[in-house]
Amino acid sequence: xxxxxxxxxxxxxxxxxxxxxxxxxxxxxxxxxxxxxxxxxxxxxxxxxxxxxxxxxxxxxxxxxxxxxxxxxxxxxxxxxxxxxxxxxxxxxxxxxxxxxxxxxxxxxxxxxxxxxxxxxxxxxxxxxxxxxxxxxxxxxxxxxxxxxxxxxxxxxxxxxxxxxxxxxxxxxxxxxxxxxxxxxxxxxxxxxxxxxxxxxxxxxxxxxxxxxxxxxxxxxxxxxxxxxxxxxxxxxxxxxxxxxxxxxxxxxxxxx
Numbered sequence: 001x002x003x004x005x006x007x008x009x010x011x012x013x014x015x016x017x018x019x020x021x022x023x024x025x026x027x028x029x030x031x032x033x034x035x036x037x038x039x040x041x042x043x044x045x046x047x048x049x050x051x052x053x054x055x056x057x058x059x060x061x062x063x064x065x066x067x068x069x070x071x072x073x074x075x076x077x078x079x080x081x082x083x084x085x086x087x088x089x090x091x092x093x094x095x096x097x098x099x100x101x102x103x104x105x106x107x108x109x110x111x112x113x114x115x116x117x118x119x120x121x122x123x124x125x126x127x128x129x130x131x132x133x134x135x136x137x138x139x140x141x142x143x144x145x146x147x148x149x150x151x152x153x154x155x156x157x158x159x160x161x162x163x164x165x166x167x168x169x170x171x172x173x174x175x176x177x178x179x180x181x182x183x184x185x186x187x188x189x190x191x192x193x194x195x196x197x198x199x200x201x202x203x204x205x206x207x208x209x210x211x212x213x214x215x216x217x218x219x220x221x222x223x224x225x226x227x228x229x230x231x232x233x234x235x236x237x238x239x240x241x242x243x244x245x246x247x248x249x250x251x252x253x254x255x256x257x
Contacts, residue, residue, distance in 0.1 A: 034072060098241065098243045
C-alpha cells in the first residue's frame with residue numbers, strides 16, 4: 001500500500017491549487033447538501049458535521065455552507081436536493097481496480113462521462129460489484145503532529161480500546177502525523193475518543209482501503225492510469241476516486257512532477 005499512499009499524498013498536495021478551488025467548493029457543497037437531508041442541525045447529524053468540517057478546512061465560505069444546508073434540508077431555493085450519492089466501479093490500465101463515489105442529479109450523464117474518461121486511457125467502466133470486493137471501507141481519523149512517536153501513539157490507542165471500547169484496526173505513521181483506522185461504523189466514536197485523549201485530530205472520514213494492491217511497473221501503463229485517475233477526479237459529479245494502484249515512489253514522482 002506504500003505506493004498508493006504516496007500517490008494519494010502527492011494528489012492531496014496537487015489539489016491545493018487555486019484553479020481547482022471552485023470545483024472543490026462545489027463538491028463539498030454537494031456533500032453538505034446530501035448530508036443535510038437527515039437534519040439541518042450539525043449537533044445531531046454527524047454526517048453533516050463531518051461535511052461541514054471538511055468544507056471549513058478547505059476554506060469554503062460560511063455563506064456557501066449555509067446555502068448548501070438550506071438546500072438539503074428543504075429550506076432554500078434551487079435543485080440541490082435532487083443530488084444523490086452513487087458509486088461506480090471499473091478497471092484501469094494494467095487491471096487497476098477503481099471505485100468512484102459521485103453526487104449526481106443525472107445518473108445517465110455521470111455514467112457517460114465516467115465511461116469516456118475510462119475508455120480514453122484504455123480502462124473500462126464496469127458493473128456494480130465488479131471491483132468493490134477488493135476494497136474495505138474503514139473509518140479514518142487524521143492526527144497532525146509532526147514527529148509523533150510510535151510508542152506514545154500506541155499507548156494512547158491501547159487506552160482508547162480499553163477505556164472507550166473502540167477498536168483500532170491499524171494505523172500509519174508519517175513525518176506529519178498519523179492516520180488511525182477503525183471499523184466503518186465507529187467513525188464518530190473513534191474521532192471523539194481520540195479527542196478525549198487530547199490527540200491532535202485534524203480530520204475524519206470514511207475511506208476505501210485496498211488490502212491487495214495492483215502494482216504497475218511499466219511506465220506506459222502507469223502514465224495512462226494516472227491520466228485516467230486525473231480525468232475521473234476532474235469530473236464535476238465525482239466526489240472521490242479510490243484505486244488499488246501501487247508503483248515505485250520515484251517513478252510516481254517523476255510522472256506526476
